[in-house]
Amino acid sequence: MATVILVTGGTGLVGKAIEHIINTEPEGSRFGKKAGETWIFASSSEGDLRDPAQTRQLYEKYKPTHVIHLAALVGGLFKNMKYKLTFLRDNILINDNILHASYEHNVQKVVSCLSTCVFPDKVEYPLDETKIHVGPPHESNFGYAHAKRMVDVQNHAYKEEFGCNFTSAIPTNVFGPHDNYDLEDSHVIPGLVHKCYLAKKNNTPFVVSGTGKPLRQFIFSQDLAKLFIWQLREYDDVEPVILSVGEDEEVSIKEVADAIVKAVGFQGEYSFDTTRGDGQFRKPASNKKLLGLIGGFEFTPFEQALDISVKWFLDNYATARTGLHKA
Ligand code: NAP
Ligand code: GDP
Numbered sequence: 001m002a003t004v005i006l007v008t009g010g011t012g013l014v015g016k017a018i019e020h021i022i023n024t025e026p027e028g029s030r031f032g033k034k035a036g037e038t039w040i041f042a043s044s045s046e047g048d049l050r051d052p053a054q055t056r057q058l059y060e061k062y063k064p065t066h067v068i069h070l071a072a073l074v075g076g077l078f079k080n081m082k083y084k085l086t087f088l089r090d091n092i093l094i095n096d097n098i099l100h101a102s103y104e105h106n107v108q109k110v111v112s113c114l115s116t117c118v119f120p121d122k123v124e125y126p127l128d129e130t131k132i133h134v135g136p137p138h139e140s141n142f143g144y145a146h147a148k149r150m151v152d153v154q155n156h157a158y159k160e161e162f163g164c165n166f167t168s169a170i171p172t173n174v175f176g177p178h179d180n181y182d183l184e185d186s187h188v189i190p191g192l193v194h195k196c197y198l199a200k201k202n203n204t205p206f207v208v209s210g211t212g213k214p215l216r217q218f219i220f221s222q223d224l225a226k227l228f229i230w231q232l233r234e235y236d237d238v239e240p241v242i243l244s245v246g247e248d249e250e251v252s253i254k255e256v257a258d259a260i261v262k263a264v265g266f267q268g269e270y271s272f273d274t275t276r277g278d279g280q281f282r283k284p285a286s287n288k289k290l291l292g293l294i295g296g297f298e299f300t301p302f303e304q305a306l307d308i309s310v311k312w313f314l315d316n317y318a319t320a321r322t323g324l325h326k327a
Pocket of ligand 2: 075208253
Protein backbone atom coordinates (compact mmCIF):
# COMPACT_ATOMS: atom_id res chain seq x y z
CA MET A 1 0.00 0.00 0.00
CA ALA A 2 1.26 3.48 -0.89
CA THR A 3 2.61 5.49 2.00
CA VAL A 4 2.08 9.26 1.81
CA ILE A 5 3.87 11.20 4.53
CA LEU A 6 2.65 14.77 4.95
CA VAL A 7 5.08 17.07 6.77
CA THR A 8 3.23 20.19 7.93
CA GLY A 9 5.55 23.14 8.37
CA GLY A 10 7.66 21.41 5.74
CA THR A 11 9.30 24.66 4.62
CA GLY A 12 10.66 25.66 8.05
CA LEU A 13 13.91 24.88 9.88
CA VAL A 14 12.94 21.34 10.91
CA GLY A 15 10.90 20.54 7.78
CA LYS A 16 13.76 21.48 5.45
CA ALA A 17 16.11 19.30 7.51
CA ILE A 18 13.78 16.29 7.19
CA GLU A 19 13.58 16.90 3.44
CA HIS A 20 17.41 17.05 3.29
CA ILE A 21 17.83 13.77 5.19
CA ILE A 22 15.16 11.97 3.17
CA ASN A 23 16.85 13.09 -0.05
CA THR A 24 20.46 12.42 0.96
CA GLU A 25 20.50 9.27 3.15
CA PRO A 26 20.84 6.05 1.15
CA GLU A 27 17.49 4.85 -0.17
CA GLY A 28 16.05 2.07 1.98
CA SER A 29 18.37 2.86 4.94
CA ARG A 30 17.11 3.59 8.46
CA PHE A 31 16.67 7.33 7.79
CA GLY A 32 16.49 7.27 3.98
CA LYS A 33 13.47 7.12 1.73
CA LYS A 34 11.81 3.69 1.53
CA ALA A 35 10.33 2.17 -1.60
CA GLY A 36 6.71 3.25 -2.13
CA GLU A 37 6.96 6.34 0.06
CA THR A 38 5.87 9.79 -1.11
CA TRP A 39 6.95 12.70 1.07
CA ILE A 40 5.02 15.99 0.92
CA PHE A 41 6.55 19.10 2.51
CA ALA A 42 3.72 21.62 2.90
CA SER A 43 4.08 25.36 3.48
CA SER A 44 1.43 27.80 4.68
CA SER A 45 0.85 28.82 1.05
CA GLU A 46 -0.76 25.38 0.51
CA GLY A 47 -3.27 26.11 3.26
CA ASP A 48 -3.53 28.14 6.43
CA LEU A 49 -3.83 25.40 9.05
CA ARG A 50 -5.60 27.75 11.46
CA ASP A 51 -8.57 27.31 9.15
CA PRO A 52 -10.46 23.96 9.28
CA ALA A 53 -11.63 24.15 5.63
CA GLN A 54 -8.13 24.82 4.30
CA THR A 55 -6.75 22.02 6.47
CA ARG A 56 -9.37 19.60 5.13
CA GLN A 57 -8.53 20.64 1.56
CA LEU A 58 -4.85 19.83 2.15
CA TYR A 59 -5.81 16.35 3.39
CA GLU A 60 -8.17 15.81 0.46
CA LYS A 61 -5.42 16.82 -1.97
CA TYR A 62 -2.66 14.55 -0.62
CA LYS A 63 -4.57 11.81 1.24
CA PRO A 64 -1.77 11.30 3.77
CA THR A 65 -1.34 7.96 5.50
CA HIS A 66 1.21 9.43 7.95
CA VAL A 67 1.78 12.96 9.28
CA ILE A 68 4.76 14.69 10.86
CA HIS A 69 3.15 17.80 12.28
CA LEU A 70 5.64 20.66 12.61
CA ALA A 71 3.58 23.69 11.54
CA ALA A 72 3.31 26.22 14.33
CA LEU A 73 3.63 29.86 15.20
CA VAL A 74 7.28 29.72 16.32
CA GLY A 75 9.60 32.33 17.80
CA GLY A 76 12.35 33.03 20.30
CA LEU A 77 12.00 34.42 23.81
CA PHE A 78 11.26 38.01 22.80
CA LYS A 79 8.56 37.16 20.26
CA ASN A 80 6.92 34.78 22.76
CA MET A 81 6.85 37.54 25.40
CA LYS A 82 5.16 40.00 22.97
CA TYR A 83 2.40 37.83 21.48
CA LYS A 84 1.21 35.42 24.20
CA LEU A 85 -2.43 35.30 23.11
CA THR A 86 -1.54 34.89 19.43
CA PHE A 87 0.85 32.04 20.27
CA LEU A 88 -1.88 30.40 22.35
CA ARG A 89 -4.69 30.79 19.79
CA ASP A 90 -2.84 30.13 16.53
CA ASN A 91 -1.19 27.01 17.88
CA ILE A 92 -4.39 25.66 19.48
CA LEU A 93 -6.22 26.16 16.16
CA ILE A 94 -3.45 24.60 14.02
CA ASN A 95 -3.06 21.58 16.29
CA ASP A 96 -6.78 20.96 16.66
CA ASN A 97 -7.33 21.16 12.90
CA ILE A 98 -4.44 18.79 12.13
CA LEU A 99 -5.35 16.18 14.73
CA HIS A 100 -9.02 16.21 13.81
CA ALA A 101 -8.36 16.07 10.04
CA SER A 102 -5.95 13.18 10.71
CA TYR A 103 -8.67 11.36 12.65
CA GLU A 104 -11.28 12.01 9.92
CA HIS A 105 -8.92 10.79 7.18
CA ASN A 106 -7.89 7.66 9.09
CA VAL A 107 -4.24 8.68 9.18
CA GLN A 108 -2.30 5.70 10.53
CA LYS A 109 0.19 7.70 12.56
CA VAL A 110 0.80 11.33 13.58
CA VAL A 111 3.94 12.60 15.27
CA SER A 112 3.38 16.18 16.49
CA CYS A 113 6.13 18.50 17.63
CA LEU A 114 6.20 19.95 21.15
CA SER A 115 9.23 21.63 22.77
CA THR A 116 11.08 21.52 26.08
CA CYS A 117 9.66 25.06 26.69
CA VAL A 118 6.34 23.40 27.52
CA PHE A 119 7.62 21.83 30.76
CA PRO A 120 6.88 23.35 34.17
CA ASP A 121 9.24 26.07 35.34
CA LYS A 122 9.56 24.78 38.90
CA VAL A 123 10.31 21.09 38.62
CA GLU A 124 13.00 18.63 39.57
CA TYR A 125 15.69 18.32 36.86
CA PRO A 126 16.35 16.68 34.52
CA LEU A 127 13.08 17.02 32.63
CA ASP A 128 11.65 13.73 31.43
CA GLU A 129 8.56 12.62 29.55
CA THR A 130 6.49 12.17 32.74
CA LYS A 131 6.75 15.83 33.88
CA ILE A 132 4.91 17.85 31.21
CA HIS A 133 1.78 18.59 33.23
CA VAL A 134 3.05 18.75 36.83
CA GLY A 135 3.10 22.56 37.16
CA PRO A 136 2.72 25.85 35.27
CA PRO A 137 5.19 26.73 32.49
CA HIS A 138 7.60 29.70 32.63
CA GLU A 139 5.62 32.96 32.37
CA SER A 140 7.66 34.20 29.37
CA ASN A 141 6.04 31.72 26.97
CA PHE A 142 2.91 30.45 28.68
CA GLY A 143 0.77 30.96 25.56
CA TYR A 144 2.91 28.71 23.37
CA ALA A 145 3.49 26.22 26.19
CA HIS A 146 -0.18 25.68 27.05
CA ALA A 147 -1.15 25.29 23.38
CA LYS A 148 1.57 22.69 22.86
CA ARG A 149 0.77 20.81 26.09
CA MET A 150 -2.79 20.33 24.85
CA VAL A 151 -1.45 18.22 21.96
CA ASP A 152 -0.36 15.59 24.47
CA VAL A 153 -3.79 15.74 26.13
CA GLN A 154 -5.52 15.42 22.73
CA ASN A 155 -3.28 12.52 21.68
CA HIS A 156 -4.39 10.59 24.75
CA ALA A 157 -8.06 11.46 24.18
CA TYR A 158 -7.95 10.48 20.47
CA LYS A 159 -6.36 7.18 21.48
CA GLU A 160 -8.86 6.42 24.24
CA GLU A 161 -11.99 7.43 22.33
CA PHE A 162 -11.05 6.43 18.79
CA GLY A 163 -7.91 4.24 19.05
CA CYS A 164 -5.77 6.73 17.06
CA ASN A 165 -2.00 6.24 16.88
CA PHE A 166 -1.04 9.85 17.64
CA THR A 167 2.13 10.73 19.55
CA SER A 168 4.53 13.64 20.05
CA ALA A 169 8.21 14.54 20.01
CA ILE A 170 9.80 17.01 22.41
CA PRO A 171 12.93 18.66 20.96
CA THR A 172 15.18 21.07 22.83
CA ASN A 173 16.35 24.31 21.13
CA VAL A 174 17.01 23.59 17.44
CA PHE A 175 19.33 25.30 14.93
CA GLY A 176 20.59 24.69 11.41
CA PRO A 177 20.28 25.74 7.74
CA HIS A 178 16.98 27.44 6.75
CA ASP A 179 16.52 28.84 10.26
CA ASN A 180 14.65 32.09 10.86
CA TYR A 181 17.44 34.71 11.10
CA ASP A 182 15.18 37.66 12.04
CA LEU A 183 17.04 40.08 14.33
CA GLU A 184 14.28 40.40 16.91
CA ASP A 185 11.82 37.50 16.58
CA SER A 186 14.17 34.54 16.10
CA HIS A 187 15.77 32.08 18.51
CA VAL A 188 19.14 32.83 20.08
CA ILE A 189 21.51 31.10 17.62
CA PRO A 190 20.12 32.48 14.33
CA GLY A 191 19.53 35.89 15.97
CA LEU A 192 23.11 36.14 17.23
CA VAL A 193 24.63 34.78 14.00
CA HIS A 194 22.87 37.55 12.08
CA LYS A 195 23.84 40.21 14.63
CA CYS A 196 27.47 39.06 14.68
CA TYR A 197 27.61 39.05 10.87
CA LEU A 198 26.32 42.66 10.77
CA ALA A 199 28.79 43.72 13.50
CA LYS A 200 31.67 42.29 11.48
CA LYS A 201 30.46 43.73 8.16
CA ASN A 202 29.64 47.24 9.45
CA ASN A 203 32.29 47.45 12.16
CA THR A 204 29.56 48.01 14.77
CA PRO A 205 29.13 46.57 18.31
CA PHE A 206 27.96 42.97 18.73
CA VAL A 207 25.42 42.99 21.56
CA VAL A 208 24.06 39.82 23.14
CA SER A 209 20.72 40.09 24.95
CA GLY A 210 20.51 39.28 28.68
CA THR A 211 23.31 38.23 31.03
CA GLY A 212 24.71 35.34 28.98
CA LYS A 213 24.26 33.07 31.99
CA PRO A 214 21.20 30.97 31.07
CA LEU A 215 21.86 27.41 29.93
CA ARG A 216 20.34 25.63 26.95
CA GLN A 217 20.64 22.27 25.16
CA PHE A 218 20.87 22.61 21.39
CA ILE A 219 20.15 19.98 18.76
CA PHE A 220 21.28 20.30 15.13
CA SER A 221 18.24 20.26 12.82
CA GLN A 222 19.65 17.43 10.67
CA ASP A 223 20.13 15.20 13.74
CA LEU A 224 16.60 16.04 14.85
CA ALA A 225 15.34 15.17 11.37
CA LYS A 226 16.72 11.63 11.70
CA LEU A 227 15.07 11.27 15.09
CA PHE A 228 11.68 12.35 13.70
CA ILE A 229 12.00 9.78 10.90
CA TRP A 230 12.91 7.14 13.49
CA GLN A 231 9.95 8.08 15.69
CA LEU A 232 7.50 7.97 12.77
CA ARG A 233 8.67 4.53 11.65
CA GLU A 234 9.74 2.72 14.77
CA TYR A 235 7.88 4.12 17.80
CA ASP A 236 4.26 3.20 18.47
CA ASP A 237 3.11 4.68 21.75
CA VAL A 238 1.10 7.77 22.68
CA GLU A 239 3.60 8.96 25.29
CA PRO A 240 6.03 11.62 24.00
CA VAL A 241 9.76 11.14 23.46
CA ILE A 242 12.31 13.86 24.26
CA LEU A 243 14.60 14.31 21.24
CA SER A 244 17.76 15.80 22.70
CA VAL A 245 21.48 15.60 23.24
CA GLY A 246 22.55 14.45 26.73
CA GLU A 247 21.58 16.43 29.80
CA ASP A 248 25.32 16.98 30.46
CA GLU A 249 25.55 18.99 27.22
CA GLU A 250 24.04 22.26 28.39
CA VAL A 251 25.87 25.35 27.14
CA SER A 252 25.58 28.91 28.44
CA ILE A 253 24.45 31.75 26.17
CA LYS A 254 27.96 33.24 26.67
CA GLU A 255 29.49 30.01 25.33
CA VAL A 256 27.08 30.18 22.39
CA ALA A 257 28.12 33.79 21.69
CA ASP A 258 31.83 32.82 21.90
CA ALA A 259 31.29 29.96 19.43
CA ILE A 260 29.41 32.29 17.06
CA VAL A 261 32.19 34.92 17.24
CA LYS A 262 34.64 32.18 16.24
CA ALA A 263 32.47 30.73 13.46
CA VAL A 264 31.72 34.18 11.96
CA GLY A 265 35.35 35.34 12.36
CA PHE A 266 34.36 38.50 14.28
CA GLN A 267 37.44 40.25 15.75
CA GLY A 268 35.84 42.96 17.91
CA GLU A 269 34.69 42.99 21.51
CA TYR A 270 31.15 42.11 22.40
CA SER A 271 28.85 43.07 25.26
CA PHE A 272 25.71 41.95 27.08
CA ASP A 273 22.57 44.08 27.24
CA THR A 274 21.42 43.13 30.73
CA THR A 275 18.31 45.33 30.42
CA ARG A 276 16.87 42.56 28.21
CA GLY A 277 15.32 39.34 29.52
CA ASP A 278 17.08 36.05 30.22
CA GLY A 279 13.93 33.92 30.07
CA GLN A 280 14.01 30.57 31.81
CA PHE A 281 17.39 29.99 33.48
CA ARG A 282 17.69 26.36 32.35
CA LYS A 283 15.56 23.40 31.26
CA PRO A 284 17.89 20.38 31.07
CA ALA A 285 16.15 17.40 29.50
CA SER A 286 17.04 13.72 29.69
CA ASN A 287 17.45 11.69 26.48
CA LYS A 288 17.50 8.39 28.38
CA LYS A 289 14.20 7.17 26.95
CA LEU A 290 15.27 8.05 23.39
CA LEU A 291 18.66 6.32 23.62
CA GLY A 292 17.11 3.25 25.23
CA LEU A 293 14.65 2.91 22.36
CA ILE A 294 16.81 3.84 19.38
CA GLY A 295 19.82 1.89 20.60
CA GLY A 296 22.47 4.64 20.27
CA PHE A 297 22.71 7.73 18.10
CA GLU A 298 25.67 9.86 17.02
CA PHE A 299 24.94 13.57 17.45
CA THR A 300 26.86 16.13 15.34
CA PRO A 301 29.30 18.03 17.62
CA PHE A 302 27.95 21.52 18.44
CA GLU A 303 30.79 23.52 16.84
CA GLN A 304 30.69 21.48 13.65
CA ALA A 305 26.92 21.98 13.36
CA LEU A 306 27.31 25.70 14.08
CA ASP A 307 29.93 26.02 11.29
CA ILE A 308 27.52 24.34 8.84
CA SER A 309 24.70 26.69 9.91
CA VAL A 310 26.84 29.86 9.71
CA LYS A 311 28.16 28.85 6.29
CA TRP A 312 24.59 28.26 5.10
CA PHE A 313 23.58 31.71 6.40
CA LEU A 314 26.50 33.47 4.66
CA ASP A 315 25.89 31.61 1.37
CA ASN A 316 22.14 32.35 1.47
CA TYR A 317 22.00 35.81 3.00
CA ALA A 318 20.06 37.31 0.10
CA THR A 319 17.19 34.82 0.36
CA ALA A 320 17.31 33.61 3.99
CA ARG A 321 14.57 34.62 6.46
CA THR A 322 16.44 37.65 7.83
CA GLY A 323 13.36 39.79 8.46
CA LEU A 324 14.88 42.40 6.12
CA HIS A 325 12.40 41.73 3.32
CA LYS A 326 9.25 42.03 5.48
CA ALA A 327 6.29 43.64 3.71
P1 NAP B 1 9.86 27.58 11.41
O1 NAP B 1 11.18 27.50 10.76
O2 NAP B 1 9.36 28.92 11.87
O3 NAP B 1 8.78 26.96 10.40
C1 NAP B 1 7.43 26.99 10.70
C2 NAP B 1 6.70 26.23 9.64
O4 NAP B 1 5.30 26.23 9.97
C3 NAP B 1 6.81 26.84 8.25
O5 NAP B 1 6.85 25.81 7.28
C4 NAP B 1 5.52 27.64 8.12
O6 NAP B 1 5.09 27.79 6.78
C5 NAP B 1 4.56 26.74 8.88
N1 NAP B 1 3.41 27.46 9.39
C6 NAP B 1 3.38 28.45 10.31
N2 NAP B 1 2.13 28.88 10.50
C7 NAP B 1 1.34 28.15 9.66
C8 NAP B 1 -0.05 28.14 9.37
N3 NAP B 1 -0.91 28.99 9.99
N4 NAP B 1 -0.52 27.29 8.43
C9 NAP B 1 0.33 26.44 7.79
N5 NAP B 1 1.64 26.38 8.05
C10 NAP B 1 2.15 27.24 8.95
O7 NAP B 1 9.75 26.64 12.65
P2 NAP B 1 10.68 25.41 13.11
O8 NAP B 1 11.74 25.97 13.97
O9 NAP B 1 11.01 24.57 11.94
O10 NAP B 1 9.66 24.65 14.06
C11 NAP B 1 9.08 23.41 13.70
C12 NAP B 1 8.44 22.80 14.93
O11 NAP B 1 9.46 22.59 15.92
C13 NAP B 1 7.39 23.69 15.59
O12 NAP B 1 6.29 22.89 15.98
C14 NAP B 1 8.10 24.26 16.81
O13 NAP B 1 7.19 24.57 17.82
C15 NAP B 1 9.03 23.13 17.17
N6 NAP B 1 10.25 23.50 17.92
C16 NAP B 1 11.14 24.41 17.40
C17 NAP B 1 12.29 24.71 18.14
C18 NAP B 1 13.32 25.68 17.62
O14 NAP B 1 14.29 25.97 18.36
N7 NAP B 1 13.22 26.19 16.41
C19 NAP B 1 12.50 24.12 19.39
C20 NAP B 1 11.57 23.19 19.87
C21 NAP B 1 10.45 22.89 19.12
P3 NAP B 1 5.68 28.98 5.84
O15 NAP B 1 7.09 28.59 5.47
O16 NAP B 1 4.79 29.00 4.67
O17 NAP B 1 5.62 30.23 6.68
P1 GDP C 1 14.17 30.00 24.73
O1 GDP C 1 15.06 28.83 24.93
O2 GDP C 1 12.78 29.60 24.45
O3 GDP C 1 14.28 31.00 25.83
O4 GDP C 1 14.56 30.67 23.37
P2 GDP C 1 15.70 31.52 22.71
O5 GDP C 1 16.33 30.74 21.64
O6 GDP C 1 15.04 32.80 22.31
O7 GDP C 1 16.88 31.76 23.79
C1 GDP C 1 16.76 32.75 24.69
C2 GDP C 1 18.02 32.96 25.52
O8 GDP C 1 19.07 33.53 24.70
C3 GDP C 1 17.71 33.99 26.59
O9 GDP C 1 18.51 33.74 27.72
C4 GDP C 1 18.11 35.30 25.90
O10 GDP C 1 18.39 36.34 26.83
C5 GDP C 1 19.35 34.86 25.14
N1 GDP C 1 19.67 35.70 23.96
C6 GDP C 1 20.80 36.44 23.79
N2 GDP C 1 20.77 37.11 22.63
C7 GDP C 1 19.60 36.76 22.01
C8 GDP C 1 19.02 37.09 20.75
O11 GDP C 1 19.55 37.85 19.95
N3 GDP C 1 17.80 36.50 20.47
C9 GDP C 1 17.17 35.65 21.33
N4 GDP C 1 16.01 35.09 20.98
N5 GDP C 1 17.70 35.31 22.53
C10 GDP C 1 18.90 35.86 22.87
